[in-house]
Amino acid sequence: MSSRRSRGTPRITDEQIIELVSKLQQLLPELRNHRSNKASASKILQETCNYVRSLHKEVDDLSDRLSLLLSTIDDDSPQASIIRSLLN
C-alpha cells in the first residue's frame, strides 16, 4: 500500500500512514482485541472493506425492518401516539 509515492506532496510520510492505519485498526471490531501492531496494513485494509460492507448491509436490513414496523403501526392505537410524541 505504501509502495506508491504521493506525487508533489512530500509532507505525507510513512509514519503518518502507519499512525492512521493503527487508528483504523482500533475501530475495527475484529482487530481491536489484538492490541498490537502485528496486523499488517493489507489485512487492516481488507478488514476495513469487509466492515464497511457489513455496515452497509446492516443499514439496509435495519431500514427494511424499520419501514415494516412503521407501516404496521395502526394510526389510532396507543402505540402510534407514543411514537408520534417521540418523533416530534
Next chain:
Amino acid sequence: MSPPQQPSSTNPNSLKIRLTHRFLHNLNNLNKKRSNLDNTQIHQRYNRVKLAAYASMAHVVGSRRAWSRAILWKIRNRKVSTRHKRVDHKPTNHHHARSIKRRTTNHSNPKREYVDPNGNSGQEVKLRKLVPGVETMDACGLLDETADYIKCLATQVEVMRNLVDLFSTI
C-alpha cells in the same frame, strides 16, 4: 462547542445523540408523507428510510468531511435530477456525482481486478469504492475519511438498532 481544530470531534455519545435527533426528525418527515399502503409503497418506504439514515448521517457531520459532502451532494443532485434532468454548478463535483451514481447502480457487478490510473490496486481501490467522496484523495486522506465514516456509520447503525428494538416492543 467543540474546538474547530480537533480532528476527531466526534465524541461517540454526543454523536449518537445528534444522530438520533436528526434521524427521528427525518423519519417524522417521512411519516408525514404517508399515504395508503400497498406493496409498492412499502418498498418506497424502505428506500426512504435508508435515504433518511444516510441523510441524517451526512447532515449531522455537515461539510466537514469529504464523505458527508459527497452524500449531501448526491442527495441534492438526486432531487434536482428527478425534476430537471440537469446536473449543475460545481464542475469538479460533476464528474464526482456521475461516478458516484454509477457506483451505486453497479453494486451487483462481480468484483473485477481493477487498477486505476494512479497504480493503486486491490484493497485501496475497493475502499475508495465503498467510502463516498474519497475517489481522488491521497492515501492519508483516504484513511482518515474511512475512519470517520466507519465511526459515524457504526453509530448510525446503533441508533437504528435501538429504534427497531423500541418500536417492536411498544
